[in-house]
Amino acid sequence: MIRVGTVVLLMVVGVLICPRGARAQVLVRLGQPGRATYSELHEALREGTPAALRVLAVTREAHAGPLWRRTHAAIEGTGEWNEGLLALTRLAELRDAAYADSAARLRQRIEAGRLEAPAGRDPSDLLPALQAIELERARAVKGDSVLLRELLELVPSGRYGLGEAWVIGRLNGASDSLQARFLAAAELEPKVRYLTLLGFSSDSAAIPLLARVYASPDSFDLPARFGSRASDALLWIGTRSSLRALLDARAKARKRKSYADPSLQRGGYDFLANDSSAVISRTGRWLTDWLERL
Known part of the structure; x- marks a missing residue:
């Protein structure tokens, strides 16, 4: 195949x-x-x-x-x-x-x-x-x-690079292992590493966790700027379920003001606006358009 x-x-x-x-x-x-x-x-x-x-x-x-x-x-x-x-x-x-x-x-x-x-x-x-x-x-x-x-x-x-990260994302059982290690990590650096590695996997098993991270990164002791890692990962999974989860997580994040910090603004736009632009840039369409097509 x-x-x-x-x-x-x-x-x-x-x-x-x-x-x-x-x-x-x-x-x-x-x-x-x-x-x-x-x-x-x-x-x-x-x-x-x-x-x-x-x-x-x-x-x-x-x-x-x-x-x-x-x-x-x-x-x-x-x-x-x-x-x-x-x-x-x-x-x-x-x-x-x-x-x-x-x-x-x-x-x-x-x-x-x-x-x-x-x-x-x-x-x-x-x-x-x-x-x-x-x-x-x-x-x-x-x-x-x-x-x-x-x-x-x-x-x-x-002590690893993108070659190792790419292969990890393809291995059976990797998503479950990465999720468990992310949740168990006590310090920021390993936590971000495991979240980033999840972005190489297209395993839909990670959708619920990634949606929660995006909606409320502070609940996982993550600085808000790392919320985009969860967005990237959900887009890479790319199924109807993952895109719906991202759309819902965006609504929750806006309601919670998860990304309201002015320091997250770029080019005069807030975090969520820039993240919206990234969705279209990377996938060619907005989330609702994809939901109609998948």
Whole structure:
């Protein structure tokens, strides 16, 4: 089965507690039945547009060879950089053993400083997706439960990046484990890490918790600015239930004045107004429009 929802993994600085824009991480999902479009790579991506057709050409590719060639074209400057990154992520989904070895060699070249990229591009952008390719092969050998345990052991120390985060989001049982750890965390930093990692999972089991976090972040000892993590996660789940939950949580947040702090304003607009704009930018439509379509 071809999984259309895809994550483009770029380089992360820090421990995955910074805002999405700062961590340069992009999620893309298009054409997946029962789920809303989602893209942080495009502005209001919609099916049928030239940009959407290019995305689908990569995410629906079932063979590793063409994807690897797209990546090399991006590195050589003859192809689109973002499409090369998207191709690597699709390769991770395919779990091709031969190309996992190629990915490991390419990662080693980048880490050794022996790979040149087009002007204005950073070869290290490729590292998380290359790491994801290797981890997906490890997943095929070890199984989800073993790999999940190993990756979650990295979270308290922050010794993980976007490749690990992406794979965690795909593992069976990850959502339940992340929710439990989020609720048990006594300090802010690990709490935000677990909430952020939930944003990589499309498991609908997290919908009730995420809706509660968005409506009332202070109830979880979270500064209000981190409420957007719950919004992002609900949008990434992208089902009718998750979008309805987000719409209801927004109404509760407005009634509770959860985001009334003037310091949360940006560009002359309050937090909820900016979050509304982000919904349309990332999904191409407002929540009520999606509820009619899903």
